[in-house]
Amino acid sequence: MKVIALLTDFGIQDIYAGVMKGVIWGICPDAQIADLTHEIPPQDVTAGALALWGAFKFFPKGTVFCAVVDPGVGTNRRAIAIQTREHFFVGPDNGLLWWAVSESEIVKCVELRNQTYFLPSVSQTFHGRDIFAPISAHIANGVPLEEFGPDLEVSELVKLPPLKAESSEQVIRAKVIHIDRFGNAITNLRYEDFVKWVSGQRAWTATIGGVRFNSLNSSYAEVPAGEPLLLFNSYGLLEVAVNQGNAAEQIGIRKGDVLEIWTERRDEK
Amino acid sequence: MKVIALLTDFGIQDIYAGVMKGVIWGICPDAQIADLTHEIPPQDVTAGALALWGAFKFFPKGTVFCAVVDPGVGTNRRAIAIQTREHFFVGPDNGLLWWAVSESEIVKCVELRNQTYFLPSVSQTFHGRDIFAPISAHIANGVPLEEFGPDLEVSELVKLPPLKAESSEQVIRAKVIHIDRFGNAITNLRYEDFVKWVSGQRAWTATIGGVRFNSLNSSYAEVPAGEPLLLFNSYGLLEVAVNQGNAAEQIGIRKGDVLEIWTERRDEK
Amino acid sequence: MKVIALLTDFGIQDIYAGVMKGVIWGICPDAQIADLTHEIPPQDVTAGALALWGAFKFFPKGTVFCAVVDPGVGTNRRAIAIQTREHFFVGPDNGLLWWAVSESEIVKCVELRNQTYFLPSVSQTFHGRDIFAPISAHIANGVPLEEFGPDLEVSELVKLPPLKAESSEQVIRAKVIHIDRFGNAITNLRYEDFVKWVSGQRAWTATIGGVRFNSLNSSYAEVPAGEPLLLFNSYGLLEVAVNQGNAAEQIGIRKGDVLEIWTERRDEK
Numbered sequence: 001m002k003v004i005a006l007l008t009d010f011g012i013q014d015i016y017a018g019v020m021k022g023v024i025w026g027i028c029p030d031a032q033i034a035d036l037t038h039e040i041p042p043q044d045v046t047a048g049a050l051a052l053w054g055a056f057k058f059f060p061k062g063t064v065f066c067a068v069v070d071p072g073v074g075t076n077r078r079a080i081a082i083q084t085r086e087h088f089f090v091g092p093d094n095g096l097l098w099w100a101v102s103e104s105e106i107v108k109c110v111e112l113r114n115q116t117y118f119l120p121s122v123s124q125t126f127h128g129r130d131i132f133a134p135i136s137a138h139i140a141n142g143v144p145l146e147e148f149g150p151d152l153e154v155s156e157l158v159k160l161p162p163l164k165a166e167s168s169e170q171v172i173r174a175k176v177i178h179i180d181r182f183g184n185a186i187t188n189l190r191y192e193d194f195v196k197w198v199s200g201q202r203a204w205t206a207t208i209g210g211v212r213f214n215s216l217n218s219s220y221a222e223v224p225a226g227e228p229l230l231l232f233n234s235y236g237l238l239e240v241a242v243n244q245g246n247a248a249e250q251i252g253i254r255k256g257d258v259l260e261i262w263t264e265r266r267d268e269k
Numbered sequence: 270m271k272v273i274a275l276l277t278d279f280g281i282q283d284i285y286a287g288v289m290k291g292v293i294w295g296i297c298p299d300a301q302i303a304d305l306t307h308e309i310p311p312q313d314v315t316a317g318a319l320a321l322w323g324a325f326k327f328f329p330k331g332t333v334f335c336a337v338v339d340p341g342v343g344t345n346r347r348a349i350a351i352q353t354r355e356h357f358f359v360g361p362d363n364g365l366l367w368w369a370v371s372e373s374e375i376v377k378c379v380e381l382r383n384q385t386y387f388l389p390s391v392s393q394t395f396h397g398r399d400i401f402a403p404i405s406a407h408i409a410n411g412v413p414l415e416e417f418g419p420d421l422e423v424s425e426l427v428k429l430p431p432l433k434a435e436s437s438e439q440v441i442r443a444k445v446i447h448i449d450r451f452g453n454a455i456t457n458l459r460y461e462d463f464v465k466w467v468s469g470q471r472a473w474t475a476t477i478g479g480v481r482f483n484s485l486n487s488s489y490a491e492v493p494a495g496e497p498l499l500l501f502n503s504y505g506l507l508e509v510a511v512n513q514g515n516a517a518e519q520i521g522i523r524k525g526d527v528l529e530i531w532t533e534r535r536d537e538k
Numbered sequence: 539m540k541v542i543a544l545l546t547d548f549g550i551q552d553i554y555a556g557v558m559k560g561v562i563w564g565i566c567p568d569a570q571i572a573d574l575t576h577e578i579p580p581q582d583v584t585a586g587a588l589a590l591w592g593a594f595k596f597f598p599k600g601t602v603f604c605a606v607v608d609p610g611v612g613t614n615r616r617a618i619a620i621q622t623r624e625h626f627f628v629g630p631d632n633g634l635l636w637w638a639v640s641e642s643e644i645v646k647c648v649e650l651r652n653q654t655y656f657l658p659s660v661s662q663t664f665h666g667r668d669i670f671a672p673i674s675a676h677i678a679n680g681v682p683l684e685e686f687g688p689d690l691e692v693s694e695l696v697k698l699p700p701l702k703a704e705s706s707e708q709v710i711r712a713k714v715i716h717i718d719r720f721g722n723a724i725t726n727l728r729y730e731d732f733v734k735w736v737s738g739q740r741a742w743t744a745t746i747g748g749v750r751f752n753s754l755n756s757s758y759a760e761v762p763a764g765e766p767l768l769l770f771n772s773y774g775l776l777e778v779a780v781n782q783g784n785a786a787e788q789i790g791i792r793k794g795d796v797l798e799i800w801t802e803r804r805d806e807k
Contacts, residue, residue: 003291003294003298005287005290005291007284007287009719010719011718011719012281012550012573012575012576012577013575013577013718013719014575014589014718014719015545015574015575015589015592015593016718018543018572018573018574018575018593019574019592019593019596021543021572022541022543022572022593022596022597022598022601023596025541025570025572025597025598026596026597026598029541029570029598032294032298033570033572034287034290034291034294034302035281035287036284036287036288037281037282037283037284037287038281039281039282042719042720042784043782051283051284054284054288055284055287055288055291058288058291058292058295058398059291059294059295060291060294060295060298063291071758071759071782072759073757073758073759074756074757074758074759074760075757075759123771123772124756124757124769125757125758125769125771125772126771126772129596129772130772180280180282180283180285181278181279181280181282181283181311182311218343218393219342219343219344219393219394220340220342220343220394221340221341221342221343221344222343231393231394233392233394233395234392234394234395234398234399244312244340246311272560272563272567274556274559274560276553276556281550301563301567301571303556303559303560303563303571304550304556305553305556305557306550306551306552306553306556307550308550308551320552320553323553323557324553324556324557324560327557327560327561327564327667328560328563328564329560329563329564329567332560449549449551449552449554450547450548450549450551450552450580451580487612487662488611488612488613488662488663489609489611489612489663490609490610490611490612490613491612500662500663502661502663502664503661503663503664503667503668513581513609515580
């Protein structure tokens with residue numbers, strides 16, 4: 001099985017993503033190539049990291065993730081490959097791979113230095129084509145990571161802040177980190193963190209954009225069409241949604257906004 | 270041959286469609302996966318049904334269509350799989366599959382109940398990933414439909430109104446059901462129905478948005494650039510187009526508008 | 539190895555591109571199909587030709603490029619297939635294939651006339667599905683070009699003006715031929731032509747939209763974030779960019795604008 005999954009900010013109106021497939025099939029003709037998405041907002045490393053984190057668990061063992069959101073292309077930022085117990089990750093060392101690999105058992109990290117495995121001529125503007133695609137294809141072909149360059153310690157990798165909401169005894173501040181196509185506002189509050197905070201089954205009130213919630217739903221259709229709701233979504237993150245509607249537009253939520261969840265004591269004051 | 274064709278309203282800026290491919294290749298590593306489109310307008314079951322109808326005939330025998338436009342996800346709407354003489358169709362039982370299967374010879378319908386063939390943990394918000402993708406992959410692997418759940422009668426399926434224009438002796442009312450990328454306005458009038466109505470070669474006048482037509486063309490380029498025309502398109506549906514232009518913008522046509530075709534008697538009055 | 543690369547102006551919200559895959563896999567079940575892009579602006583043959591030119595060199599030997607930007611569909615414009623030393627190209631004879639094949643060693647050109655290799659019923663509006671997709675699949679299956687129709691001389695092909703900037707001793711006029719997703723403004727000035735012009739290392743000044751440049755950079759990150767720069771991009775064409783920004787928006791550059799490069803004598807006057 002040779003699956004290579006691409007995640008970039010290249011968009012689809014240009015040929016950049018398509019060219020990467022040509023390079024890959026020139027090296028590994030039987031690779032199955034999945035487009036995770038090429039519509040990460042230009043140079044938004046955090047959005048790319050979230051998408052990769054949400055997706056990687058659903059891919060088969062051995063999948064190579066080739067991720068390119070790379071504002072530092074052409075600088076001395078490192079190019080890296082990481083092998084985990086289940087998968088491989090290839091991309092720039094700018095945090096893009098971090099949320100996915102930090103929840104995996106990391107087996108090996110290397111810096112990509114051995115030009116034998118790059119395209120013969122490497123541009124300074126398109127490493128997706130010249131370095132990351134060919135390395136991903138060579139990994140799919142079974143080339144071991146030590147071939148590509150020197151080992152890196154995990155401690156040396158560029159990291160992002162943890163994917164986790166701020167919280168105290170009284171309040172959770174869940175930040176909206178993504179608005180999806182349906183207008184669902186996805187926050188950085190994880191189900192397991194909420195469960196721990198709410199233990200003892202205390203009552204709570206959540207507010208965002210003037211809308212107040214006191215309970216969770218488990219599916220969109222549990223509320224009437226057009227009504228807002230709060231649920232933990234298919235990735236285990238708290239999401240503000242509107243049944244058959246667009247929560248972001250209707251409630252006026254934007255990326256970066258914060259949903260606050262208070263224990264009931266706040267209202268008792 | 271194992272072709273799985275995906276049709277959803279998930280868009281391509283999110284990872285939802287990409288994740289379905291990961292799930293499919295985890296179960297059926299050699300499936301060829303085609304994206305029919307992921308840009309069905311959110312929750313527009315009719316638009317999805319039209320797209321599936323227009324596409325399915327051009328896919329090889331044995332193709333599995335995995336279609337997900339699913340406003341009722343998480344409710345008790347049924348999840349179904351349908352085997353026709355040539356193809357397989359998997360999706361929610363909300364009419365999405367109806368136009369395609371109603372023009373095929375249906376061999377078997379089942380309700381998807383056997384969780385053995387779902388992902389181990391099924392969310393209430395993303396059955397595309399948790400139910401429809403894995404079932405499609407198992408079908409591609411040759412698992413027979415009876416494995417997935419109890420039989421359904423065709424009469425039990427949720428249906429859409431037939432894909433057909435209203436007509437009387439005097440007039441056909443062809444509804445615009447889709448505007449494509451080129452601005453072509455596609456109606457629900459089928460070629461065979463028009464031929465029957467017009468038999469005896471009577472003259473007619475068609476009007477929409479103040480533009481009048483008295484004849485059909487067979488290609489865009491039969492009229493000068495910038496001029497409107499009427500033709501039966503590559504799916505056999507009546508279409509209003511502008512040669513090298515955008516009919517919807519130029520004539521002011523929107524989805525839901527009606528093109529009326531009158532016998533000449535109207536003008537004789 | 540059987541790679542078929544698709545390049546069209548069909549967009550992705552409709553099923554047109556997806557249907558071509560169904561047709562291809564019906565004829566050549568093990569073809570690997572790459573979407574180069576389907577977002578060429580409607581009927582913009584030049585934009586399609588540029589995209590194909592930028593991409594084809596990165597695909598493996600034997601790749602079949604199926605390119606459809608076809609404002610003349612249904613007219614008597616020719617449908618053609620061209621074999622070069624490395625690749626195959628299939629599409630309408632309107633210049634779309636020209637920039638790619640003119641930089642290759644052309645081995646054979648034929649007009650597509652033999653209906654045996656088309657779909658059984660050919661529409662007058664969608665030759666991508668009915669002619670170009672099936673022919674591409676038959677080529678991938680190894681059918682030789684002479685099967686499809688009579689030979690054409692290269693001199694008979696419809697051509698585009700060369701991909702080359704106008705220049706004189708004093709000045710180069712580099713035309714902006716594409717704005718990419720990042721807002722990079724890509725011109726028709728090739729690296730080798732610039733090197734020849736600048737030989738003797740004379741000084742020069744380039745201007746576009748009131749911005750002036752006196753030197754080239756080799757990567758975006760060589761200038762501070764938000765600053766404009768000039769570089770030869772990964773396709774060897776001169777590009778106006780802004781590090782981590784959008785040059786087209788920031789400088790106000792549109793497709794068709796001209797960047798002028800003067801020898802220093804201009805300023806000496």
